[in-house]
Amino acid sequence: MSPDRREPLDREQIVRAAVGLVDRDGLEKFTMRGLGRELGVEAMALYHYFPSNDALVDAIVQTVVAEMRRPPAVPDWQERLRAEFLAYRQVAHAHPNVFPLLGRRPVKNPEALRPVEHMLDILRGAGFSPKQSLSAFRTLSSYAFGYALSEIRGFALEPARDGSDDRFDVRTVDVERFPRMREVAPHVTACDHDAEFTSGLNAILAGLRAELKPPADVTESLRQDVA
Known part of the structure; x- marks a missing residue:
């Protein structure tokens, strides 16, 4: 134009x-x-x-972050967080060339911070302390960002999507030297990334649930019942 x-x-x-x-x-x-x-x-x-160009790039990042849709509220905190991070991954799929910037550019627009505030609020509502909530959020967001970024760039063991020879192909390694890698090769090329991402997310959420201590009054009640 x-x-x-x-x-x-x-x-x-x-x-x-x-x-x-x-x-x-x-x-x-x-x-x-x-x-x-x-x-x-x-x-x-x-x-x-x-x-400046940098100011515009910051605005691009903030706009894409703000696009993350808010899933419907449900009672279970694990379901809510699962839905939030599935929506986060959808942003990566919608904007694969912008998404890598989310890990490199500071978020300066308060509106773009709303998803973070919302997820921390879910964790606090579930009973996690402020320190635990921060740790849980960082664990979940690091997993979601890393997985989505690997999808965009290509996972380490996956062959090049364009058929070029500049990426390592696990299907061609020496089976005598790397038997386990050859063993997983069929699953590398036929991976269901949706299912794999959700499985990893579920594992983290299950671990967080195991760390969640019951309220003090519930713990005391259990002690009295045992006594």
Whole structure:
């Protein structure tokens, strides 16, 4: 599109167009000049809304984080957290070129922090202490981010998706030297990532549930019953 736009711009239009460009072409090809062409304006016009390329990239990240849908509330805290992190992974699938930035860019918009606040609130409501809630959130978010990022980039043992020879292929290793790796090879190439991600998430949630101590009054009541 040539720089001949007549309608006025606003920040939301610019960010949405920027998200679309990064989704399509990748961050390494993203420039203010290219965004200006997409919007039909000179690149300098964009600096009226964003002082730098970095400021716009921060806005891209915050916009994508804010897209994470809020699952319906259910009584069980494990079900709620499971739904939250499944939604988080969907953001990675929807924006694979933006998602890696979530681990590298600071979140500066308070609205983009709402998912974090919501998950911490679920953990506190389940009975975890503030310290336990932070640890649990970090464990869950690190797993979800790492798994989703591996899906985008390709898991270490998976062959290249485009058929190139620049990735290690577990199916070709020497069976005498690496018998266990050859043993799992059929499962590497036929993996159900949805099921695998959910299984790992369930394992973490089960571990957290085991660490959750009952309230003091319940513990005392149990002691009295035993006595």
